[in-house]
Amino acid sequence: MKLSAELRAFAGRIGHEFNRPELLVRALTHGSFSSETRPDNQRLEFLGDRVLGLVMAEAMLAADRAATEGQLAPRFNALVRKETCADVAREADLGAVLKLGRSEMMSGGRRKQALLGDAMEAVIAAVYLDGGFEAAREVILRLWGKRIETVEADARDAKTSLQEWAQARGLQPPRYAEIAREGPDHAPEFTIEARLDSGEAASARATSKRAAEQAAAKALLDRLEGRK
Template sequence: MAVKSSADADLAASVEAITGLAFTDAALLRRALTHASAGEGKDYQRLEFLGDRVLGLVVAQMVFEANPGAPEGELSLRLNALVNAETLAEIADEIGLSRLIVAGSELRTLTGRKRVNLRADVMEALIAAVYLEGGLEAARRFIGRYWEGRSKAPTAARRDAKTELQEWAHQVAKASPLYVVESREGPDHDPVFEVSVRIAGVRPASARGRSKREAEQAAATAILLREGVWAGEVEG
């Protein structure tokens, strides 16, 4: 269905600013941004499936070409860090995609991991829509705009911080890290958590995030940086 109404035109203009692609298929665009809870009859789930594969292909090639001497294991770490839900949700917020999502009222107050997954899923659906509307090169340009810089970051080859800290803690303390929620602030739809992580014989660290998982990852990262497990600057 071609863009006809003013609402469709406004949506197409908003998405063009994000993707660099002028959409003509309004129905495809609306579907990519609609969750099943909205009761519209069509939602983004099938597009999410396709977008996941398009993103994986483009980012895999990006990582492969940018790191000619890297072994398969490092390439896998870089790929996983760039296509995980946290990265997709972060980019969705960065480009203003989250405000365009159409969902039922019960989903508008999602918090924590479910909120991350919702934004990540819509990000994948939008990638699929770009691919279907403009082809692989259009999808490649869109993905390159927001993923290429991240792919070159020194942290791109790092493993998940909690996984890394778990292994390090077992080596130095023969125990698992303990994560404790110290506080929760803000409204239900936009909370901020402060989480501390404690390991026997190691000075604890704390961090804040918009979900418990985000705060836990940040706290784990703080210890890994402070203790020299990971190279980089320690904040604070």
């Protein structure tokens, strides 16, 4: 099997030349596009999640040899969570090469956080199976880049930090409201708005209300702190 020009370009963006191109094709095949002759990427996603976790655990230990388990855990979670995987996927323009069924494509599947995050994990597994652990490690560390260095800020509980920011300025605690819900019941996406009584607000989307609230709080906090 030979990769198409767009898949070769994508492989170049992630920094791996595939000896078994069929692995990349499978990693980029969503269940809505799969068939008997073209399996989906779910099994690869399962494996890629574990490979990513091991690479990040090693990176955390190497980056801070004095950190306790309690300090490392939130940093680790921030680096491997679906939202981060989706952000990395967007930077690599993974959505442009993701194979989706018509209905999923029509509903904006190429931009959906859950689909992008899952596919990114599947791509990691494809690199691992094609080139081994070191190849996967190199790709992950390259793609995650400065996120590893700045993870301490990302690992903060954003809702707590936003509440502390508001209280320090005599404001009421932030309010969170669901402003949209999209997708099927088994895979919903929630859009949550975080708002202060001063009128400042920001919204974010995620596959759970909790994650969307955290993301909205972080977006609002980043905006507020950026004005200092």
